[in-house]
Amino acid sequence: MAAAPPAIDATPAALALVAALSERHGPLMFHQSGGCCDGSAPMCYPAGEFKLGARDVLLGHVGGAPFYIGGDQYERWRHTRLTLDVVRGRGSGFSLEAPEGVRFLIRSDVCAAP
Amino acid sequence: MRYARPNTPDAKVRYESRYDNFIGGEFVAPVKGQYFENPSPVTGQTFCEVARSSGEDIELALDAAHGAKDRWGKTPAAERARLLNKIADVMEAHLEELAVSETWDNGKPVRETLAADLPLAIDHFRYFAGCIRAEEGSLAELDEHTVSYHFKEPLGVVGQIIPWNFPLLMAAWKLAPALAAGNCVVLKPAEQTPATILLWAKLVGSILPPGVLNIVNGFGVEAGKPLAQSPRVAKVAFTGETTTGRLIMQYASENIIPVTLELGGKSPNLFFADILDHDDDFRSKALEGFAMFALNQGEVCTCPSRALIDKKIYGSFLELATERTKQIVQGDPLDTRTMIGAQASNDQLEKILAYIDIGKKEGARVRTGGERVRLGDGLEEGYYVAPTIFEGHNKMRIFQEEIFGPVVSVGSFDGFDDAIAQANDTLYGLGAGVWTRDVHTAFRAGRNIAAGRVWTNCYHLYPAHAAFGGYKQSGIGRETHRMMLNHYQQTKNLLVSYDPKPMGFF
Numbered sequence: 069m070a071a072a073p074p075a076i077d078a079t080p081a082a083l084a085l086v087a088a089l090s091e092r093h094g095p096l097m098f099h100q101s102g103g104c105c106d107g108s109a110p111m112c113y114p115a116g117e118f119k120l121g122a123r124d125v126l127l128g129h130v131g132g133a134p135f136y137i138g139g140d141q142y143e144r145w146r147h148t149r150l151t152l153d154v155v156r157g158r159g160s161g162f163s164l165e166a167p168e169g170v171r172f173l174i175r176s177d178v179c180a181a182p
Numbered sequence: 183m184r185y186a187r188p189n190t191p192d193a194k195v196r197y198e199s200r201y202d203n204f205i206g207g208e209f210v211a212p213v214k215g216q217y218f219e220n221p222s223p224v225t226g227q228t229f230c231e232v233a234r235s236s237g238e239d240i241e242l243a244l245d246a247a248h249g250a251k252d253r254w255g256k257t258p259a260a261e262r263a264r265l266l267n268k269i270a271d272v273m274e275a276h277l278e279e280l281a282v283s284e285t286w287d288n289g290k291p292v293r294e295t296l297a298a299d300l301p302l303a304i305d306h307f308r309y310f311a312g313c314i315r316a317e318e319g320s321l322a323e324l325d326e327h328t329v330s331y332h333f334k335e336p337l338g339v340v341g342q343i344i345p346w347n348f349p350l351l352m353a354a355w356k357l358a359p360a361l362a363a364g365n366c367v368v369l370k371p372a373e374q375t376p377a378t379i380l381l382w383a384k385l386v387g388s389i390l391p392p393g394v395l396n397i398v399n400g401f402g403v404e405a406g407k408p409l410a411q412s413p414r415v416a417k418v419a420f421t422g423e424t425t426t427g428r429l430i431m432q433y434a435s436e437n438i439i440p441v442t443l444e445l446g447g448k449s450p451n452l453f454f455a456d457i458l459d460h461d462d463d464f465r466s467k468a469l470e471g472f473a474m475f476a477l478n479q480g481e482v483c484t485c486p487s488r489a490l491i492d493k494k495i496y497g498s499f500l501e502l503a504t505e506r507t508k509q510i511v512q513g514d515p516l517d518t519r520t521m522i523g524a525q526a527s528n529d530q531l532e533k534i535l536a537y538i539d540i541g542k543k544e545g546a547r548v549r550t551g552g553e554r555v556r557l558g559d560g561l562e563e564g565y566y567v568a569p570t571i572f573e574g575h576n577k578m579r580i581f582q583e584e585i586f587g588p589v590v591s592v593g594s595f596d597g598f599d600d601a602i603a604q605a606n607d608t609l610y611g612l613g614a615g616v617w618t619r620d621v622h623t624a625f626r627a628g629r630n631i632a633a634g635r636v637w638t639n640c641y642h643l644y645p646a647h648a649a650f651g652g653y654k655q656s657g658i659g660r661e662t663h664r665m666m667l668n669h670y671q672q673t674k675n676l677l678v679s680y681d682p683k684p685m686g687f688f
Contacts, residue, residue: 099425102609103655104446104483105345105372107423108583109533118425119432138424140609140655144582148540157529158221158374160346161426162402162410166373167218167234171529176540176579 076128076135078152082172085154086112086131089164096164098130098152100137100145100174106160110135110152110172113164147180185282185292185516188229194282200231201380203239203399206246207392209384213238218401220377223289223524224515226563232376235400237408240368243396244414247339247366250393255336255364257391262362263311269386270307273300276385280378282516284350287377289524289565290478291515302644303354306662309646310362313664327681333674336364337416340670341409343402343430344379345421346372346526347481347586351644353379355661356419361394363670368396368415370406374527402426413437417670420444421483424655442659442669444483444652446584447612450605451475451486451641452595452627454618455494464639465502468617471641472503475590476510476522476569481530483656484613486590486641488581490604493594500573500592504549510569512555522588524564531565534587537580538570546574546591576604584610598623602630611653615641634660 078086090096095115101107111118115133123139130152137145153173159166188195200217202209217231233239254262273280281295290299322330342356349371360367371379376399383397398405410418411433420430421444434441457468475486491499515523525531531554538552551570556562570589572580581591595601605614605627614633618624628636634651637643644650649663659669 101423101425102446102583103423103427104444104584104586105347105422105481106426107446107586108537109423109529111425111429113429118429121428141424144577144609145579148544148579155529155532157532158527159529160372160374160402161422162407162429164403166403167401171532173529173532173536175536176543178540178543178545 076130076150076152078130079154082152082154083131085165085168085170085172086133090131090133093164096133098133098135099124100135100141101161102138102141108174109161110174111161111163112172113162147178148176149179151175151177183518184514187516188282188286194279195286195381197230197377197381201233201376201399203233203235203243204380204383204387204395204397205239205243206249206396207387210242212236212400213242218373220287222286223526223565224286225560226528226565229286230377232380233399235398235405239398239400240405240408240412243368243398244339244412246393246396247368248414250391251336251338251366254366254391254394255338257364259314259317262364263315265389266307266311266358266362268389270304270311272386272389273304273307273382277304280350280382283378283381285515285523287375288346288349288526289515291520291523293518293520294478296518299348299351303351306354306358306646310358310667313667314362317667327679329678329680331676331678333676334363334667335672335674337670337672339366339368339415340417340419341412341415342367342369343406343410343418343420343422344369344371346374347478347483349375350378350382352421357395359666360670361390363667365670366394368398368409370398370400370409373399373401410434411436415439417441427657440669442661443657444612444659444661445655445657446483447610447633447652447656448488448582448584448608449484449486449613449615449633450488450490450608450631451615452601452605452617453489453491453495453499454601454620454623455492456619457617458495458499459619464619467639469503469506471615471617472590473506473510474641476507476588477642479522479525479567480588481526481586482642484635484642485584485586486613486615487585488576489590489592490595490601491592492601493596496594500549504571507569507571508550512566512568513557514559514561522569524566525587526565528565530586531567534567534585534589537583537585537587537589541572541574541578541580541591544574544578544580546572546578546580549573551588576607582608598626602627605631609654610656612656613637
């Protein structure tokens with residue numbers, strides 16, 4: 069195991085949304101997506117909805133909810149620090165917040181040279 | 183020319199204020215009576231409401247589909263083909279109307295919907311109408327008295343979840359083979375772009391027997407999920423991203439049904455040094471091929487968003503390519519001169535801007551663009567991004583992730599082997615481009631790039647009869663070719679003995 073996973077944190081708006089969603093849906097989990105359309109966006113599910121694989125990496129917790137990323141994608145993201153934010157949007161995929169008219173979004177900072 | 187905005191005088195398109203689901207051959211209100219607002223990315227303003235469905239609506243659609251499946255599956259191929267051709271004819275007669283609607287719902291320029299989305303969608307129905315007429319099973323004579331017959335049977339009822347980047351065309355890619363093969367469909371359009379397909383259903387819905395085609399609208403988590411999880415579908419087709427793709431495979435594993443998935447890419451576009459050997463049409467074509475990253479605002483799963491340029495020509499080629507990119511006309515998507523329109527949604531806009539930000543933080547250099555564009559004339563709140571060229575290297579995140587915006591990340595390669603190594607240094611393998619005057623380089627590069635489609639001295643062509651699908655994490659299955667029929671068919675083997683004598687075992 070090389071460097072520790074980059075931290076994930078969240079903006080106050082994202083934390084408020086996580087709290088509201090967990091009140092409605094119970095415990096939550098996040099998985100960072102890749103690929104097209106709504107790829108590169110974080111997906112929010114009821115805890116346990118998404119079956120983790122052996123190579124998924126736990127980046128940290130946001131508002132008590134674990135935040136995972138696929139192992140291969142982690143290798144390409146590990147030089148960046150992630151912040152969960154929320155914006156007005158229409159969402160897609162099966163992420164829980166979409167019907168609220170908002171969408172989780174990842175912002176990033178560089179913490180090591182790629 | 184500029185098309186009038188929908189619902190204004192002289193407009194080609196009149197939307198109703200509210201759209202229901204299309205189930206069992208008629209428009210049906212959602213069980214819970216809820217609707218969501220549908221804004222146009224052109225202006226950011228809502229122009230209609232669409233059914234916000236739930237699992238109950240999916241069940242109604244599945245009831246209708248199961249009620250229709252036996253008769254549709256036994257309908258002669260010639261009749262199914264006739265109806266698909268009829269759908270194509272009606273679409274052709276309403277081409278402008280549907281094209282303008284697609285522009286209004288998605289934000290893409292009307293010159294593109296008129297020239298590509300609609301003609302390709304129409305041809306897709308005709309292509310699969312032709313394929314199903316030519317479809318044959320097989321037989322093998324195993325010995326003098328024993329014959330093995332293989333019949334192609336429809337799967338029954340299938341679920342299809344459609345993306346928002348080419349709403350009607352992607353629906354056509356999935357519907358045409360499924361219907362041709364004799365399946366009934368429950369289709370869930372993207373919640374960002376539901377309008378044109380509902381307009382389309384009003385035009386063509388009565389051509390098919392009730393229940394063969396069902397369209398249920400709503401959000402992924404509320405309507406898409408119950409469809410993907412249902413034990414009443416025999417297959418799920420999905421275009422989208424990797425996490426949802428994995429989730430759909432997990433749901434499918436619970437029901438032991440097949441899936442086809444198209445999950446995007448990070449397509450390399452390789453420019454070899456001999457491109458600049460002559461100042462001719464081909465050089466201009468290659469520069470156009472570079473600028474294709476801005477086609478459809480970059481919202482294409484095969485967006486050539488990684489340009490890899492031979493270091494021998496890096497500076498001079500990139501200079502020409504930047505000039506060509508700056509000539510892209512951005513503006514009102516309803517103006518036929520406009521080449522790049524609006525991003526499909528606000529969250530999409532925000533995501534692209536977040537990637538431009540990370541690109542800058544990673545040390546990539548912006549050659550042009552790199553910002554949101556505020557257009558006038560009522561388009562101030564639309565979602566516009568300037569075509570953006572980044573210079574950097576292949577380990578940067580902007581070289582590894584699909585931004586799904588008009589953003590290209592440019593790097594250089596040193597020799598053929600380095601070109602292929604960088605091209606393949608990605609999690610994905612959907613599309614790629616190769617530009618060279620040398621047939622040997624073209625062939626070797628095409629065969630060595632791990633991607634399902636390698637455009638060679640062209641890009642962004644999507645004709646029927648050329649298979650489209652991904653290697654690696656880009657998905658499973660091949661669309662836009664008759665082989666897609668296989669993904670919607672079951673094989674029935676009849677093993678028949680014509681020997682009246684006992685076998686002699688017992």
